[in-house]
Amino acid sequence: MVRDSELRTHLSRGESDAIARKRRGRNIALAVALLAFVVLFYAIAVVKLAAH
């Protein structure tokens, strides 16, 4: 695996920014997935509690 710092020494500023943008996008996607997971658990809990 190539380290972040190693990549940056080989990349131009533009390329480095592009990588940072991609990583930010991935982090946002992860946050959305986690939020969806929380909402799903909440919905399941509500249905289960209502059934009892």
Next chain:
Amino acid sequence: METLKTVGAVLPDRSTPDAAAAIAVPSSSPRDWFILLKPRVLTLVVFTGVVGLIVAPGSIHPVIALAAVLSITVAAGAAGVMNMWYDRDIDALMRRTANRPIPAGRIAPDEALGFGITLAGASVIVMGLATNLAAAALLALSIVFYVFVYTMWLKRRTPQNIVIGGAAGAFPPVIGWAAVTGNVTLLPALMFLIIFLWTPPHFWSLSLFASADYARAGVPMLPVVRGARETRRQIVLYTVLLAAASLSPWVLGVAGPIYGLSAAVLGGAFLWQSWRVWRDRQDAAGVSLTKDAPAKLAFKYSLYYLFALFTALAVDRLVG
């Protein structure tokens, strides 16, 4: 891909797919992660799982049903991810799969594995919490079977790989049924059997016209090991078994006449397709002289067949 090319030019160590992937991590797009889930396979898995939910006796809250379908979908996707992770070396050798995200270097193998394990764990937990232990256990079993039994054990060792491995793809309707009822009875077992017997003619039709790819990668698919003629013979054999098994829910009284009639017509058409594959014009070695046109048709038909058959089962249950 611009980033990939630029980075590759600066750090040219591309001797292995892993090395290429390590360099190319930042170039992956959301689409690449989606492709890792094998979306085409997912369609069929989700559909048969939903039919399992529909035909099961009893009722299920829509939110719980949604969670169950989501779990089946994510579990199948996770199994696909882990399959692509393990098969990245042979995927790189086959034209059909060389551009997948891992062999093409857009996603690092260890990241893909982490992604797959996370999805697999999450899907089983959600299924267990939303429905019941039986459905969650079956879901976990289907993932384990696909990854360990099919991908790691059988695929590279025996031409019967997809016959036994086909069981992994036969789980979804059983899981859907178990999500509603908490158990497995005759109808889900028959649905399992139908998909199990459907898999060989479906995949062998594909492998007839993709055998060069499999041979290059050293995957012992039936046409590579036993030749095209024997493969055509076994396609017919399994289609006969499939046509007979597809009638069994009606014969045994767990499905009605709408399903029975549909199964008879669809099975008859599948037999006709496989007969055409068997009688394809071929040379002395069994190589097709029609560029495997009947096999291509049979492959397409097999997809429609399973959709239509399970649709008929759902309609039969909803109407009857």
